[in-house]
Amino acid sequence: MTPFKLTDEILETITGHIAQSNNKALEGLLADIHFADVAEIINELSTEEATYLIKLLDSEKTSDILTELDEDMREGILGKLSAKEIAEELSELDTDDAADIVGELPTEMIGQVISAMEDREHAKDIVDLLRYDEDTAGGLMAKELVKVKESWTVLSCVKEMRAQAENVTRVHSIYVVDKEDKLLGRLSLKDLLTAGPKQPLREIYIPKVDAVSVNESTEEVAKIMSKYDLEAIPVVDELGRLVGRITIDDIVDVIKEEAEKDYQLAAGISTDVEADDSIWDLTKARIPWLFLGLIGGVGAAAIMGGFETLIQEHAILFFFTPLIAAMAGNVGVQSSAIVVQGIANDDVKGSIGQRVLKEMLLALLNGVILAVILLLFTWAWKGDLNTAIAIAISLVTVTVAAGVIGTFTPLFLHKRGIDPAIATGPFITTSNDIFGILIYFSIAKVILGF
Amino acid sequence: MTPFKLTDEILETITGHIAQSNNKALEGLLADIHFADVAEIINELSTEEATYLIKLLDSEKTSDILTELDEDMREGILGKLSAKEIAEELSELDTDDAADIVGELPTEMIGQVISAMEDREHAKDIVDLLRYDEDTAGGLMAKELVKVKESWTVLSCVKEMRAQAENVTRVHSIYVVDKEDKLLGRLSLKDLLTAGPKQPLREIYIPKVDAVSVNESTEEVAKIMSKYDLEAIPVVDELGRLVGRITIDDIVDVIKEEAEKDYQLAAGISTDVEADDSIWDLTKARIPWLFLGLIGGVGAAAIMGGFETLIQEHAILFFFTPLIAAMAGNVGVQSSAIVVQGIANDDVKGSIGQRVLKEMLLALLNGVILAVILLLFTWAWKGDLNTAIAIAISLVTVTVAAGVIGTFTPLFLHKRGIDPAIATGPFITTSNDIFGILIYFSIAKVILGF
Numbered sequence: 030m031t032p033f034k035l036t037d038e039i040l041e042t043i044t045g046h047i048a049q050s051n052n053k054a055l056e057g058l059l060a061d062i063h064f065a066d067v068a069e070i071i072n073e074l075s076t077e078e079a080t081y082l083i084k085l086l087d088s089e090k091t092s093d094i095l096t097e098l099d100e101d102m103r104e105g106i107l108g109k110l111s112a113k114e115i116a117e118e119l120s121e122l123d124t125d126d127a128a129d130i131v132g133e134l135p136t137e138m139i140g141q142v143i144s145a146m147e148d149r150e151h152a153k154d155i156v157d158l159l160r161y162d163e164d165t166a167g168g169l170m171a172k173e174l175v176k177v178k179e180s181w182t183v184l185s186c187v188k189e190m191r192a193q194a195e196n197v198t199r200v201h202s203i204y205v206v207d208k209e210d211k212l213l214g215r216l217s218l219k220d221l222l223t224a225g226p227k228q229p230l231r232e233i234y235i236p237k238v239d240a241v242s243v244n245e246s247t248e249e250v251a252k253i254m255s256k257y258d259l260e261a262i263p264v265v266d267e268l269g270r271l272v273g274r275i276t277i278d279d280i281v282d283v284i285k286e287e288a289e290k291d292y293q294l295a296a297g298i299s300t301d302v303e304a305d306d307s308i309w310d311l312t313k314a315r316i317p318w319l320f321l322g323l324i325g326g327v328g329a330a331a332i333m334g335g336f337e338t339l340i341q342e343h344a345i346l347f348f349f350t351p352l353i354a355a356m357a358g359n360v361g362v363q364s365s366a367i368v369v370q371g372i373a374n375d376d377v378k379g380s381i382g383q384r385v386l387k388e389m390l391l392a393l394l395n396g397v398i399l400a401v402i403l404l405l406f407t408w409a410w411k412g413d414l415n416t417a418i419a420i421a422i423s424l425v426t427v428t429v430a431a432g433v434i435g436t437f438t439p440l441f442l443h444k445r446g447i448d449p450a451i452a453t454g455p456f457i458t459t460s461n462d463i464f465g466i467l468i469y470f471s472i473a474k475v476i477l478g479f
Numbered sequence: 480m481t482p483f484k485l486t487d488e489i490l491e492t493i494t495g496h497i498a499q500s501n502n503k504a505l506e507g508l509l510a511d512i513h514f515a516d517v518a519e520i521i522n523e524l525s526t527e528e529a530t531y532l533i534k535l536l537d538s539e540k541t542s543d544i545l546t547e548l549d550e551d552m553r554e555g556i557l558g559k560l561s562a563k564e565i566a567e568e569l570s571e572l573d574t575d576d577a578a579d580i581v582g583e584l585p586t587e588m589i590g591q592v593i594s595a596m597e598d599r600e601h602a603k604d605i606v607d608l609l610r611y612d613e614d615t616a617g618g619l620m621a622k623e624l625v626k627v628k629e630s631w632t633v634l635s636c637v638k639e640m641r642a643q644a645e646n647v648t649r650v651h652s653i654y655v656v657d658k659e660d661k662l663l664g665r666l667s668l669k670d671l672l673t674a675g676p677k678q679p680l681r682e683i684y685i686p687k688v689d690a691v692s693v694n695e696s697t698e699e700v701a702k703i704m705s706k707y708d709l710e711a712i713p714v715v716d717e718l719g720r721l722v723g724r725i726t727i728d729d730i731v732d733v734i735k736e737e738a739e740k741d742y743q744l745a746a747g748i749s750t751d752v753e754a755d756d757s758i759w760d761l762t763k764a765r766i767p768w769l770f771l772g773l774i775g776g777v778g779a780a781a782i783m784g785g786f787e788t789l790i791q792e793h794a795i796l797f798f799f800t801p802l803i804a805a806m807a808g809n810v811g812v813q814s815s816a817i818v819v820q821g822i823a824n825d826d827v828k829g830s831i832g833q834r835v836l837k838e839m840l841l842a843l844l845n846g847v848i849l850a851v852i853l854l855l856f857t858w859a860w861k862g863d864l865n866t867a868i869a870i871a872i873s874l875v876t877v878t879v880a881a882g883v884i885g886t887f888t889p890l891f892l893h894k895r896g897i898d899p900a901i902a903t904g905p906f907i908t909t910s911n912d913i914f915g916i917l918i919y920f921s922i923a924k925v926i927l928g929f
Contacts, residue, residue: 065706191672218668222641255735256515258728260710277727278708281734285705288738289820295745296816296903297809304821304834308841315813316845322809323849326802327856333798334860340794347790347797348783351912352776354801355808359747359772359905363765366746370739371754384754391758395766399773406777410784453746455809462801 033066040073047078052085064090068097076105083110092121095130104133112138116145119155125171125279127151128158158273166250167243169283170264170273175203177230179213184226186216201261204271205234212263212271214238240265243272250275251283252375290450291373295366297322297455318455325459329354329466336470339477345411346473349420350466352403356424357431357465358458360395364388364435365453372443381440385433392432396425419476423469430468431461483516490523497528502535514540518547526555533560542571545580554583562588566595569605575621575729577601578608608723616700617693619733620714620723625653627680629663634676636666651711654721655684662713662721664688690715693722700725701733702825740900741823745816747772747905768905775909779804779916786920789927795861796923799870800916802853806874807881807915808908810845814838814885815903822893831890835883842882846875869926873919880918881911 046055059067059082071079071094083091083106095103095118107115107130115134119127119142131139139159146152154172161167175193177186190203203216214236224233240263241250254262254277264273290301297318302311333350340347368384370376404421408414435457439449496505509517509532521529521544533541533556545553545568557565557580565584569577569592581589589609596602604622611617625643627636640653653666664686674683690713691700704712704727714723740751747768752761783800790797818834820826854871858864885907889899 063707065708187672222637255728255731257513258515260727277710277731278705281705281727281731284731284734285738288735288742292738292742292745292820293816295742296812298813298816302817303824303826304817305826308837308844311817311841312844312848315810315841316848318813319806319809319845319849320852322805323802323853326799326805327853329801330795330798334795337794340790340797344787344790345780345784347800348780349776350797351779351800351804351916352773354804355772355776355908355912356769358805358808359769359908360765362746362904363748363768366743366748367752367754367761370742374753376753376755387758391761391765394758394762395769398762398766399769402770403773403777454812458805458809462805466801 033063033069035066035069035073039070043070043082044074044078047074047081055082055085059086059090064093065097068094072099072102076102076109080106080109084114088117089121092118092126096122096126100133103130107134112141112145115142116147120146120148120151123171123173124151124154124158125169125273127155129163131155132159132163161243164247165243166241166245166247166264166275167273169247169250169279170243170275172273174263174271174274176271177203177205177216179205179207179231179234181230182226183221183224183228183230183233186230187221187226201274201276202238202263204238204263204274205230206271210270212238212240212265212269215263238263240271241275242267247283248287251280251287254280255284287373291369291453294450295362295369295453321455321459325462328463332463332466332470336474339474343416343473343477345407345413345416346420346470349407350469353424353427353465353469354462356399357427357461360392360428360431361435361457361461362453364392364432365439365449365457368436368439369449369453372439372449381437381444384440385436388432388436389429392429393425395432396428399428400424415477416473419473420469422476423472426472427465427468430464434461434464483513483519485516485519485523489520493520493532494524494528497524497531505532505535509536509540514543515547518544522549522552526552526559530556530559534564538567539571542568542576546572546576550583553580557584562591563595565592566597570596570598570601573621573623574601574604574608575619575723577605579613581605582609582613611693614697615693616691616695616697616714616725617723619697619700619729620693620725622723624713624721624724626721627653627655627666629655629657629681629684631680632676633671633674633678633680633683636680637671637676651724651726652688652713654688654713654724655680656721660720662688662690662715662719665713688713690721691725692717697733698737701730701737704730705734737823741819741903744900745812745819745903771905771909775912778913782913782916782920786924789924793866793923793927795857795863795866796870796920799857800919803874803877803915803919804912806849807877807911810842810878810881811885811907811911812903814842814882815889815899815907818886818889819899819903822889822899831887831894834890835886838882838886839879842879843875845882846878849878850874865927866923869923870919872926873922876922877915877918880914884911884914 043055043058046058067090071082074082079102083094095106119130122130131142134142143152143156158167158172175190177189181189203218203221204212205214205216207213214234215238216230216234220233239253239257239259241253243264243266250262253259260277262275263271264275266272293301298314299317300314302314329350333347400421403424404417407420408417438452438457442452443449493505493508496508517540521532524532529552533544545556569580581592584592593602593606608617608622625640627639631639653668653671654662655664655666657663664684665688666680666684670683689703689707689709691703693714693716700712703709710727712725713721714725716722743751748764749767750764752764779800783797850871853874854867857870858867888902888907892902893899
């Protein structure tokens with residue numbers, strides 16, 4: 030398949046049809062387009078045009094479209110729909126997606142929408158889900174699952190399953206519970222296909238089943254599911270009762286969001302923003318880190334001011350401050366990135382001491398290689414071997430210090446239970462800039478003996 | 480569930496049992512541990528100890544363990560196994576995992592291992608998979624799938640499926656083909672559960688099915704599967720014949736690897752390394768970018784050398800060079816990161832011109848805010864308003880230039896078909912360092928009128 034490409038032509042055709050209320054043409058055109066692609070189109074329309082389309086199309090399709098829209102656009106559209114219209118959309122959705130949408134509604138609207146829902150069971154499930162934090166397994170799970178009792182036979186199980194399967198988009202596993210709804214095990218579809226019809230489930234179910242608690246963090250659930258290659262995992266409450274299940278497609282989103290967040294933190298962007306956000310939102314996300322950089326630069330300038338007396342005789346020292354700052358920053362970012370990624374993958378074993386020692390050796394090796402090159406260059410440039418040696422030795426020292434800071438900081442934060450990713454990017458760069466310049470001038474001062 | 484935690488005690492117990500050839504204890508201990516966790520344990524052992532365990536345990540478990548091991552460890556173990564032993568491991572694996580392992584073997588070994596396999600059909604499937612590039616759908620797919628002919632009835636289909644399902648770990652969809660094996664559509668398990676036994680498949684299958692070509696890139700497959708929330712996708716050859724299928728758990732790995740690669744590129748680490756790799760491997764991955772930074776620093780120093788004459792009267796200008804370089808670098812990294820992420824998510828619409836213009840406005844806004852703060856500081860520090868104004872105006876100009884370079888470079892690379900992620904991190908930082916310092920001194924020179 031070639032994935033859908035949103036073109037200006039498609040957009041123009043659609044806005045044209047909307048302007049002329051050409052409903053037949055719109056329905057025909059959009060019928061063949063996947064809901065995820067229709068959402069992409071709607072994201073580019075005005076709220077009025079978008080609402081027009083949502084009201085026009087069948088709620089079976091528009092409910093899925095709503096889940097895929099940008100948050101701003103969805104908020105705009107829902108603001109223009111009545112409680113009854115929203116309730117209709119929700120009735121088409123799985124409980125997890127429905128709960129996500131309800132969670133975004135204004136408080137006074139939530140009650141009205143829930144009351145307007147016809148399927149009371151579905152409404153109750155959605156309300157249940159609302160009480161979980163969105164960063165926990167409870168906030169991610171859906172109520173839709175296929176659940177059978179251990180006392181049933183294969184035959185009655187299949188009958189029951191047919192009924193339950195109507196409401197479940199994807200059947201992954203069949204969960205086996207006791208009469209108190211406590212999770213006992215699972216029944217694979219394969220087992221069911223190959224078992225005799227009169228066998229009791231008690232005899233064929235697999236008593237071992239991985240499950241997570243409703244309070245587990247989504248990050249941990251993602252780690253478990255991807256490590257053990259699970260496509261779905263049941264969620265149990267504090268009493269071990271089966272309350273929901275999480276499927277791998279939700280985990281894919283969690284993994285992508287985690288990765289984007291870490292990437293943005295490393296690049297010095299503090300909140301989740303996208304290229305298409307407003308200039309003001311982008312500024313709010315970016316200026317805190319730039320301000321941190323400003324403080325670092327001012328600190329470096331103040332340090333250099335303290336060494337001003339040697340500017341006459343050793344001007345060249347000042348020429349290399351951007352180089353020293355850049356190397357300190359680069360080494361720091363490299364070290365911290367490897368540690369942050371190692372922590373994320375549970376790959377970092379051994380003590381902090383061992384790891385810092387390794388990083389020191391690594392930075393020493395890198396620093397010496399680079400310092401030799403720099404030494405030859407500065408010596409050739411200015412013909413002053415002493416200064417060249419001073420700069421080279423400073424570079425090695427700064428590199429080692431930067432590596433140690435870059436390694437130690439995320440490990441330390443992690444031990445304290447703080448997300449180590451905040452230690453990457455501008456934070457490491459800025460602190461290393463200041464330390465780097467300070468070490469550089471201090472060493473130069475000793476070696477050049479002034 | 481609480482995921483397995485590898486402790487020093489577990490490792491010591493296991494190495495102790497291995498040293499004493501205490502096989503019973505080892506088998507008992509490892510039987511209850513998931514293969515992914517056993518792989519974690521084995522990664523910490525010596526090759527000899529690891530091989531001992533692999534030979535001891537049942538190949539049903541060791542084959543899965545092998546797929547989860549670090550590449551170095553797997554290579555070490557396979558080097559100590561005979562062709563027949565390796566063939567036994569492969570026979571337990573799905574074709575995609577088996578092909579991955581065979582692909583890592585030395586060329587002369589491949590033929591021997593394949594000949595030693597008892598299941599000739601399985602061996603043929605593995606050989607088929609070997610010819611695909613690992614970055615394509617063909618390289619990712621498995622041959623295991625459930626395939627039925629449109630001419631069958633539900634009853635004969637279920638009978639056939641039972642046989643096929645024995646070889647397929649996870650049944651996602653049942654693919655419907657014509658007599659030439661051309662993919663026609665799919666049959667969901669749910670449909671099969673709810674249909675009557677005598678209905679012909681022709682009447683109940685869904686004629687619409689998403690499929691990818693064997694030559695599609697894995698990145699594109701990941702995008703399609705996560706966008707359309709697919710848990711499995713069939714793979715077709717150039718003639719539209721069904722040749723394999725890709726499941727979401729493989730896509731999770733692709734997404735994680737992509738994200739790690741981009742993160743490492745942004746942090747200035749060029750090849751895929753981990754915290755536990757050797758110092759030499761880590762140096763090879765890190766020194767190219769540090770060398771680039773060195774060149775940038777030397778370039779900046781050379782530019783400052785050209786402005787040496789003004790060091791007497793305006794020493795303060797030189798104190799702020801690390802600040803200017805840092806701001807240019809930070810703004811550049813922020814801009815490029817947002818663009819790179821936008822491109823990865825297919826979120827970047829509109830022309831390059833529009834986007835660069837937006838970034839200019841954004842950088843201008845950020846730059847002015849920061850410049851005002853800096854102006855007040857430098858004025859208060861040295862009492863020289865002219866120099867303070869010169870530095871502030873330079874900062875704004877440098878910020879705008881850095882934003883433009885950071886936005887334009889990845890967009891330009893992407894248009895040329897080059898991975899824009901290489902433009903992040905050290906590349907942008909270094910070029911912005913040089914441009915930044917050059918712009919800074921040029922503007923200062925004009926304003927201060929020397």
